[in-house]
Amino acid sequence: EKLFGIIGYPLGHSMSPLLHNWGFAQKDINAVYMAWPTAPEKIADFMNAFKTLPISGASVTIPHKISVMDYIDELTIRAKGVGAVNTLYWEQDKLIGDNTDTAGCSEPLRPHCDHVKNALLLGAGGASRAAIVGLKSLQIKEISITNRTKSKADDLAEEFGISSLDWKKRGDEHYDLIINSTSLGMSGDKQELNPMIMDNVDKKTIAYDLIYNPLETIFLKEAKAKGCKTLSGIEMFLHQGLAQFKIWTGLDLDELRARELLLEHL
Ligand code: ATR
Missing domain, CATH: 3.40.50.10860 (Leucine Dehydrogenase, chain A, domain 1)
Known part of the structure; x- marks a missing residue:
């Protein structure tokens, strides 16, 4: 055995x-x-x-x-x-x-990501590093990262050759894919639950939350309401x-x- x-x-x-x-x-x-x-x-x-x-x-x-x-x-x-x-x-x-956390990020996206030209990653913690390596394996051209603490996003951007943007500007542009790798929205988290401004998402946007408790975070709920394709942390x-x-x-x-x-x- x-x-x-x-x-x-x-x-x-x-x-x-x-x-x-x-x-x-x-x-x-x-x-x-x-x-x-x-x-x-x-x-x-x-x-x-x-x-x-x-x-x-x-x-x-x-x-x-x-x-x-x-x-x-x-x-x-x-x-x-x-x-x-x-x-x-x-x-x-x-x-x-x-x-294999890299595959955990990339494989659920693979069937949906033909049209994905740009992606925004929210967060610059431990989970974010695996997400970046996963995204890069999907050959997505433009990957941007944003984080509450900007210096951490800047460091990862430099290390992985991606762009960094100001946390306050996270909703300014349209992204085909938005991934939440922050702990925002985790069960019991009473802080600002929606980590992004949803003005620029549409039916073509894929919203992927790496959190699975709760299964449907506020981020995913709002994305769904806007017609986005959603993927949960499961x-x-x-x-x-x-x-x-x-x-x-x-x-x-x-x-x-x-x-x-x-x-x-x-
Ligand atoms: P993990 O290993 O799960 O990624 P982590 O390394 O502690 O956990 O990272 C948590 C992430 O959630 C960080 O990007 C953190 O942002 P900071 O680097 O600014 O701390 C983000 N995060 C946690 N609470 C947040 C909040 N209230 N608002 C915005 N971002 C938050």
């Missing part, structure tokens, strides 16, 4: 065990996926044990996506690009760190997970059924 799991802290609400154990059952794979809550001060001990135990792979989540890089033999190009790891797997005796979670499953098993899960499973358990 193969062993997989998720490393993070806390892990109370993770849906990864649900998704991967369901996937193993679907594909008749003799494997189990566990939750391994690991406090930050335990990550060194944990990773040293990980490397000696017969564990086939793992997901990595907050707060360990950067700290695990110290224990990895090789990073994939996209993990290097993001500067963070969410997936561990072995290649012979080398421990590889990958980042797509991000689903697609980063499908990409992990593929890395570990070589197999594709049924996307529709996997989405249904997650929606039932939200």
Whole structure:
């Protein structure tokens, strides 16, 4: 029996065990996926044990996506690009760190993004780096980033060769795609919920919120009211997970059924 799991802290609400154990059952794979809550001060001990135990792979989540890089033999190009790891797997005796959050951003957009010429990314935190690498993989020509704290947007713009614009100007122009990678609108967040001015969106605009709790944020509600195509954060979670499953098993899960499973358990 193969062993997989998720490393993070806390892990109370993770849906990864649900998704991967369901996937193993679907594909008749003799494997189990566990939750391994690991406090930050335990990550060194944990990773040293990980490397000696017969564990086939793992997901990595907050707060360990950067700290695990110290224990990895090789990073994939996209993990290097993001500067963070969410997936561990072995290649012979080398421990590889990958980042499928990039696919979580790009894959839900791929079927819709033929007409997308320009994209605006709201936010410049941890999630935003994976979003940029994902967007770049879609060959979108003009990518702009905006953030409440402008210096962070400027830094990412310079690092990734994209444009930065003032947070107050985020609604001034039309964008074919707007992605929210801020924490604005997360459940319990009583602050300004609508992170953008909706004046310049229309039926051609795709609005993608990386937040999945709540499933329909105010951002998505307002975008829908304007006729935009909307994608919720469940797509991000689903697609980063499908990409992990593929890395570990070589197999594709049924996307529709996997989405249904997650929606039932939200
Ligand atoms: P994550 O790793 O999930 O991206 P993070 O690194 O803490 O989380 O980033 C949170 C993002 O949400 C940041 O872009 C943050 O903007 P600042 O860099 O200005 O802090 C953004 N954010 C959080 N609260 C916000 C608010 N009330 N208004 C605008 N942006 C907000």
